[in-house]
């Protein structure tokens with residue numbers, strides 16, 4: 350049963366506490382990373398057996414496997430992912446930035462170049478569900494940025510294959526190579542490289558607590574996008590909302606993971622009770638009942654606030670991955686939102702729209718990291734270089750300033766590297 354809190358009456362730490370990851374996740378992940386670093390492919394094959402129940406003879410998906418899989422995919426599904434891909438492309442195309450050049454009258458030229466990353470690893474979750482949508486959400490912005498090589502890695506199913514729908518999305522999204530490896534071991538392979546898996550410059554994509562922890566641990570050796578861990582939804586709703594819709598939206602994220610979190614913040618004690626009852630009504634019909642049940646019981650919350658302004662403040666403090674503002678005038682509240690990965694406005698904007706179709710990215714910061722992280726975007730797949738050009742006359746005009754600055758730092762060689770050009 351979900352817990353209902355009255356905001357004014359309770360200890361705030363109970364509200365702001367996040368779900369605890371499994372015990373020893375840090376040590377487990379550190380051990381797996383060290384093993385993959387040392388033993389390469391052999392460790393990946395061993396973990397595929399241990400965690401995914403798959404006996405692998407090769408780690409990479411072959412062109413033949415890809416072709417066979419594509420033939421087996423439902424043609425209606427192919428049409429759907431093509432429509433979704435078009436929406437995702439249209440949205441992310443607006444994120445493409447070009448460099449700039451600043452020229453001054455004295456001949457100085459300054460500028461910034463934007464360069465795509467060379468090789469990117471995309472983690473596609475596949476433990477308890479399969480996520481072709483994640484393939485599109487990660488490969489499309491990488492492609493638009495101009496990444497040269499996109500490596501997808503995802504857990505194999507027990508028969509040693511990759512779900513054909515994932516392969517179809519990988520083909521559509523422009524993935525260059527696909528590997529059968531999941532969890533912390535896949536992240537380690539992308540960070541260090543193995544005999545089969547080439548090391549990536551950056552690892553992107555969401556995953557469970559093991560994947561999120563592994564990305565934290567390899568950060569520095571490679572770049573990572575963000576902590577995109579177990580899914581979260583926070584719904585702000587008033588008494589004009591349908592309890593049925595609100596409960597359905599909460600369950601849509603609860604079903605991802607026992608560690609997922611679904612929260613309702615409302616100014617109506619009546620809606621709070623109704624949504625609590627509605628969750629109980631809808632839960633038993635879900636095929637992923639056990640996961641959603643555990644998520645709602647352990648991490649679900651309904652918070653009754655004094656008014657909707659306070660509801661937005663509570664949401665800002667929680668910094669959820671997804672925020673739904675289910676009221677009649679949602680745009681009235683948009684400016685007050687400070688921390689949220691992706692915001693869904695109005696009563697006909699269930700979060701699943703964003704998971705699959707609308708266009709904005711669904712790889713989003715979790716665990717309160719929306720305070721400082723952004724949704725995955727084209728920006729994640731580029732880096733910048735700046736450039737500077739000075740004429741002799743322009744350098745002469747600033748030589749004394751630079752020499753003065755360098756000497757104040759005690760760096761005589763810096764000063765001389767400028768003045769030497771004018772010593773004769």
Ligand SMILES: NC(=O)c1ccc[n+]([C@@H]2O[C@H](COP(=O)([O-])OP(=O)(O)OC[C@H]3O[C@@H](n4cnc5c(N)ncnc54)[C@H](O)[C@@H]3O)[C@@H](O)[C@H]2O)c1
Nearest residue numbers: 400474475476477531532555556557579580605606712713
């Ligand atoms: N934040 C986002 O943008 C976003 C998007 C999509 C999905 N998600 C999240 O991705 C996650 C998907 O999780 P999943 O589990 O289905 O797939 P997953 O691919 O993330 O994890 C499966 C792998 O976890 C590893 N693992 C499982 N138990 C382990 C253990 N005890 N010790 C070591 N490793 C272990 C195994 O290697 C397994 O292959 C969910 O939490 C979902 O909420 C987040």
Ligand SMILES: N[C@H](CO)Cc1c[nH]c[nH+]1
Nearest residue numbers: 480482483580581704711
């Ligand atoms: N809600 C997930 C992000 O937290 C994304 C997703 C993919 N498929 C379904 N949902």
Ligand SMILES: [Zn+2]
Nearest residue numbers: 580601602704
């Ligand atoms: Zn989802």
